[in-house]
Amino acid sequence: MLIDTHAHVNFKAYQEDAKEVLQRALSNGVWVINVGSQIDTSRQAAELAGQFAQGVYAVIGLHPEHTHSQHVDEEETHFKTREEDFSLPAYAELVVHPKVVGIGECGLDYYRLPEDKALHEEIKRKQIEVFRKQIRFAKQYDKALVVHSRPEKGSDELYHDMLRVFEEEKVSEMRFVVHSYTHSPEFLEKFLTLGAYVSFNGIITFDKTGNMKKLVELCPMEKMLLETDCPYLTPAPNRGKRNEPDFVRFVAGKAAEIKQLSQAEIETATFDNAKQLFKI
Numbered sequence: 077m078l079i080d081t082h083a084h085v086n087f088k089a090y091q092e093d094a095k096e097v098l099q100r101a102l103s104n105g106v107w108v109i110n111v112g113s114q115i116d117t118s119r120q121a122a123e124l125a126g127q128f129a130q131g132v133y134a135v136i137g138l139h140p141e142h143t144h145s146q147h148v149d150e151e152e153t154h155f156k157t158r159e160e161d162f163s164l165p166a167y168a169e170l171v172v173h174p175k176v177v178g179i180g181e182c183g184l185d186y187y188r189l190p191e192d193k194a195l196h197e198e199i200k201r202k203q204i205e206v207f208r209k210q211i212r213f214a215k216q217y218d219k220a221l222v223v224h225s226r227p228e229k230g231s232d233e234l235y236h237d238m239l240r241v242f243e244e245e246k247v248s249e250m251r252f253v254v255h256s257y258t259h260s261p262e263f264l265e266k267f268l269t270l271g272a273y274v275s276f277n278g279i280i281t282f283d284k285t286g287n288m289k290k291l292v293e294l295c296p297m298e299k300m301l302l303e304t305d306c307p308y309l310t311p312a313p314n315r316g317k318r319n320e321p322d323f324v325r326f327v328a329g330k331a332a333e334i335k336q337l338s339q340a341e342i343e344t345a346t347f348d349n350a351k352q353l354f355k356i
Contacts, residue, residue, distance in 0.1 A: 078328060078343050079107040079350040080321035081275050082181070082222065082255050082303035086110045086120035086134075089307035089318060094124060098132055101321040107131040107347075108321045109354065111181050111222060113139040114160050118170055125175035133356060135178035135222050136170045137210050138162045140185040140203045162209045171217050177354040179214035180222025181255060182207055186234045187226040204241060211245045214252075220354050221252035223272075227259065235263045242270055251353050256305055258287070261294050268299060273353050275301035278311030278319065281330045292334045297345045301353070302327045 080101065085094050085108065101108050110125065110132070112118030118136035125134040138160060145159040170176060184203050189196050214221040227234035242248070253273040257264060264274065274295050280288045292300075304311070304327065306319035311326040325339075328346070332339040350356070 077105050077107065077347045078302065078324055079109065079347055080304050080306075080324040081109050081253070081301045081350050081354075082277070083108050083110050083306050083321045084113070084117070084308075085306065085321065086112065086117050086124055087307060090320075095127065097320050097322075098124065098128065102128070102131045104322050104325075106321050106324055107133075107350075109133045109135060109177065109350075111135040111178075112137055113181065114142040114158070115163065115166050118167070122170050122173045122176055126173065133175050133177045133354065134173065135180050135220075136167055136176055137178075137180040137182045137222070138206060139181055139224060140183055140207070141188065143202050143206050144199050162206050162213070164209075164213070167213065171213075171219065176219070177356055178220040178222050179210050179217075181224040182210040182222070183224035184234050184238055185224060185226045186228045186231070189228065200237070204237060207241060208245060211241070211247060211250075215250055221247065221250060223252055223254045225254060225257070225259070232260075232263070235259060235266075239263075239266060251355075253301060253353060255303060256309075257291065260287075261290055264291055264294055268296070273299050273301050273349060275303045276327060276331060277303045277305045278309040278323070278327055280334070281311040281326055282315060289334055292331055297335070297337075298349065300331070300346055301349055302331065302342075302346045 085097050110121040112121045121134035125132045142160050248270040254267050255275045256277055257274050302324050304319050304324050310319035328342050329339050332342040
């Protein structure tokens with residue numbers, strides 16, 4: 077068994093075939109945790125999870141990209157974000173859904189700051205404020221925290237800010253995962269010291285820098301999770317295709333190669349880790 081611990085089958089890329097994509101994963105022994113990015117996609121994640129008796133779960137929350145309006149232009153997608161705040165009443169309605177197992181993805185994203193540098197500090201302040209709200213919300217409802225972190229190119233500022241928030245909010249006392257971590261081994265070690273789980277996705281199958289290999293080698297098996305982040309970051313050998321949860325097996329295969337373990341060992345360990353983190 078495998079768990080794709082970070083999928084977005086609740087996004088528009090799957091509006092025509094979301095249930096079919098999820099059923100295909102389940103039929104192939106892959107459970108799925110769909111992750112919200114704002115209130116609408118959080119509701120959709122919970123609604124999708126409710127349509128399956130077992131194996132499909134939801135994480136609800138506000139992505140830092142959605143704390144201010146901006147245009148997102150990446151390889152797999154193009155869209156304009158709608159500025160939102162983390163509405164406690166709205167998320168309190170969702171968090172009681174029996175298939176909601178986490179809060180997120182929340183965190184910090186300094187990668188797409190606007191050209192007007194005068195706005196940078198205001199945006200960072202807002203992201204940190206909303207991040208703190210979601211940490212406290214996760215604690216209140218005893219849910220796992222799913223953390224997004226994407227720094228400015230060539231800067232460690234985001235990770236210093238994040239570690240400060242972690243310390244002040246006592247995140248080490250809760251269950252949390254740093255998803256799609258791609259930065260330095262130095263900060264990975266700091267997160268692990270705080271008790272973080274760390275999830276890896278298709279990037280490990282096509283990274284040419286060697287950094288992802290170092291990160292996978294450094295992460296202890298008892299703290300490793302696997303994800304796709306679909307529809308983004310499709311792993312080799314399916315580059316160029318729409319990503320989906322079933323492709324997490326290619327991430328598992330690469331992780332097994334790096335760790336010099338069998339794929340079965342990787343699958344068993346990461347499945348057990350996910351069950352512990354999300355209490356499923």
